[in-house]
Amino acid sequence: MTTSAPGRARALLDAALPAPGEPRLLALSWLIKTVGSGLYLTTSTLFFTRVVGLPVHQVASALTVAGIAALAGAVPLGKMADRFGPRPTYTGLLGVQFATMAALAFARTFPVFLALILVFLLAEQGSTAARGALVATVGEGVERVRLRAYLRVVTNVGVTIGAAASALVIQADTTAGYMALLWCTALTYPAAAVPLRWLRARESRPAEKAPPTGSGWQVLRDRRYAAVTLICGVLSLQAQVLSFAVPLWVLGHTEAPPVLVSGIVAVNTVMVICLQIRFSRGAEDDRRAARMCRDSGIALFAACALVAFTGGMDGRPATVLLLLFAAALTFGELWLSAGSFGLSFSLAPDGMHGQYQGFFSLGRGAATAVAPVLIAVLCLGDHPRAGWLVLGALFALAGAAAPLALRAPAPS
Structure with missing residues (x-):
């Protein structure tokens, strides 16, 4: 029995995408977020130096200090995802990133820039942990690894789209263009939270047999x-x-x-x-x-x-x-x-x-x-x-x- 052309097309689509339902919703959310990452990575330094007016060495030092300091939040924010659930934690951190990214459009001094970028990178570090926990609740065993691999592919696709979209703004090299791109980047965070509304992944539960001491930080x-x-x-x-x-x-x-x-x-x-x-x-x-x-x-x-x-x-x-x-x-x-x-x-x-x-x-x-x-x-x-x-x-x-x-x- 031969398969119809629409049937073959659907089979190819299913093979090229995550499984329907929760995995596909999570992949869509991640695609939106990584498009924003592509916009940010290619234009952030230009925005902070040309629009905000900070010297390059101040931008570099702030990103380095904030990046190292944000590492301290990885485990505590990950533990928060275990306690309150990865989906609400991840959604909340996306909200924090939206607020700080939007506020960066108005930063004009080094201390304000440093404070905002620290909060932003801290939320990014926590969202990485919460998203990993979310992947663990959506899939099991081979499906976890397969879904994580899909998200890796989605990362490359999303960043490429974002970087390509920013090319015109970089070519124009105007304050208005950089401001608009920063706002577009900020909006990708609440947009990435929208598909998660229909995500009914089971939340992780504490292990039944925890060690008698120190189990909270195992x-x-x-x-x-x-x-x-x-x-x-x-x-x-x-x-x-x-x-x-x-x-x-x-x-x-x-x-x-x-x-x-x-x-x-x-x-x-x-x-x-x-x-x-x-x-x-x-x-x-x-x-x-x-x-x-x-x-x-x-x-x-x-x-x-x-x-x-x-x-x-x-x-x-x-x-x-x-x-x-x-x-x-x-x-x-x-x-x-x-x-x-x-x-x-x-x-x-x-x-x-x-x-x-x-x-x-x-x-x-x-x-x-x-x-x-x-x-x-x-x-x-x-x-x-x-x-x-x-x-x-x-x-x-x-x-x-x-x-x-x-x-x-x-x-x-």
Whole structure:
């Protein structure tokens, strides 16, 4: 019996999207939010310097200080999601982000800017934990990892849409344009909360058998989860290699054409969109997820080895090696995303996904904070080839440690 054309089209659509109902509503909410992220990431620095009038060094220092301080809120806000439910907590934090983003349009002094950006990043840190707990309540086992993989794809699609939409504003370079874009960004937060109204995910419940002491902060005593968080945090330095190191390396250390920076980002984006879901299959199994982290370390070592030899190389061979570097770096990202999805969910006890997801976000947050200095010293300093190889070895060692981390005892 043959399937009709509409039936085949529906089957293809269902395969390309999260499952109907709650997973698809959560993906829609995340798409709206990440479009706002794309708008913000591409124009925020321009707004704060050209419209607000702050010097670049003040903007940079405020973002660094606020980003580090906001890490302190990850576990407490995640624990709040466990207590009050991930959906109301996440919705409330979206409201806080809307209010602070809207208020930033009127900030004209450094202290006001610093205070607002601190609250905004604190809410962002908490929303990461609450969203992770929400994913845990919407899906179970393989569906959790699959949904998280979909959200990873949605992130790339949403940020790309937002960045493309901001291009005209950047080209015009007017105060009115930047103000309008900031308001549009602010409005994406309440818009992202709208699909959650129809989300009837079961709220997480406290674990039935909690340890007699310290159960409210169990994640702080979980050495196995701490080890996995550290390993995935080290591997997540790859994100800053793409966003921070690649533009400076291509323009300042190679003969490759400057447009290759955009080409490398395009290769990364397309590969993640096309391959993330496939690479995430089987990540619900702890051992397989740990092996994915190990493979990520190997791929990232290969990427660093490739880029190490492009310094001073002629344009054409440098271009070829840099495109191979982009592919290897993205394979490392794909395996890391899949492995970290699986481990961060499966190693967390039921009823505690909020605090555990909050703690897990500390690894990437700390990596984001230290990455610019670390990469600048190793890869953009006086001995860049050796520095790239050292960074690659760090990735390989972290990946190799992932299977070993599972041997650490869980809290009793």
